Amino acid sequence: MGGTQIRVALVNGQGAVLARTATATDAAGGPRAVVRQIRQLFAEVSRGAGPASLAGVGVCMPGPLDSEAGVVLGIPTLPGWVDIPIVAWLREALDLPVTLENDGVAAAIGEWRFGAGRGLSDFVYVTVSTGIGGGVIADGRVLRGRRRLAAHLGHMTILAQGAPCSCGNRGCWEAQASGSALGELARRLAAEVPGSDLLRHGPAVTARHVMEAARAGDALGLQLVAREAEFLGMGIVNLLHLFSPQAVVIGGGVSNGFDLLHPGIEAHVRACALPAFCAVPVVAAQLGQNSGVVGAACLVLPRSGKP
């Protein structure tokens, strides 16, 4: 569940998505309305499955959450989502065991078990879309920290006094390198650079348009992609130095342009990481839009040692 969309999927023990549906989040309706939406999507998706075959329901959403207690502490983009005991509500609505996880961490778990992180003991998953989030697998375990609040990757400052961030701070990785930040910069520059493909989108230009323009050889598009790759690379170098992962896995909407971004990211890592970290691969997520739902399913799937 996100601020924009709710997705519900039926996932089997091999991580395969058997059915999937989605709807726009009824943000205005508040948490009770969203629980009704989830119940309806769940009924749709689970229609084919016998109730006895359902192990449970894994739920992931943006935080901050108290995932152990099953409570949403407060979602900045969703009014009314403060101290909501979502696990209890959904358990009642769906009559199945329910487990809650931060969306970045869930997607990391999905990639760990069935995607680009298979077989690794140390990797960082980064999702780059509206914001930047993620999860960390370290020494063969999900990194949790106090109150399970580790891995708020988007809110590390990489440019002191940089762009204002939704969190109130400045120069956060999210403020410099998220899809929204890229879209915002594109809007500003398109107005100044005559002749760019991006101009025709007017104020509606997004990160996706930037990728399309770059793919078509548009000069401003290419320039914006190079800048985005550099800022992504900067945060990735920090993650290499801090967590020493075997790989960094990039997912989220912006990763649709991963092939365009990858050379710039890699060049930055080679130029700026300490020698011992230069060769660590930065790869695309393998589960694409499904990292989250598959990861959420992993929370209730029978375990094979992890996570």
Added chain:
Amino acid sequence: MGGTQIRVALVNGQGAVLARTATATDAAGGPRAVVRQIRQLFAEVSRGAGPASLAGVGVCMPGPLDSEAGVVLGIPTLPGWVDIPIVAWLREALDLPVTLENDGVAAAIGEWRFGAGRGLSDFVYVTVSTGIGGGVIADGRVLRGRRRLAAHLGHMTILAQGAPCSCGNRGCWEAQASGSALGELARRLAAEVPGSDLLRHGPAVTARHVMEAARAGDALGLQLVAREAEFLGMGIVNLLHLFSPQAVVIGGGVSNGFDLLHPGIEAHVRACALPAFCAVPVVAAQLGQNSGVVGAACLVLPRSGKP
């Protein structure tokens, strides 16, 4: 062992330093000369102890190291220290089991077992002196990562295109907030600000002089301390968001001025961390100059569950 000094201490099972000696590192003499120095200091310190009472020798030094293989990969500040099998050499020289650890991680372990981190499952130890290093305890374990190279805390970029760092990158936390960075800035500003106490040290002004000047009420000293606290706070906010520790423990030379820095650090954390992290305490290391030697000793002390 560091680039400036070698310290050897005799530590008992309760973490008490029974004897301690130190000498200037014979950097020019290379690794063989340093091993001879260590042997001599070891003989001095262990004189009173019966050989049967010695459990072993814990060694910590700046990295990068392959601590599992017992090999120094290369110490930038010490010429000739490339691919040195220091554990094998010391085992032969001292005739005792030898364990190697990165100095920041060893100090974190020392503080965990006998200092400010006692009883915590999640904390970050930061040492601020010539450079910035440290170690991370996460979910009740030492964070290791690939090749045990996690927690190179000093080399996270906090100011894109900022001050040049010894590592070749720019704007690393170390380049902005280490004792050397503070000394360097003091040298530059003292020449420009008439009447400061710091002027009398000329080009020899160091971070310690800045602390002394601030303590005496010198305006430039106070201004430099405020700036240092802000840059330290910036890196600390990143560590809070990434690792979600229960506390951040500050050691190293600059922590002699911890009482001066603390209000500024705390103000920055309150202003810039996400609400869930604002109240996490930032405290001074308890073992002072002994975090490293006590931590190194922990590597060979009989264990009580950790690390």
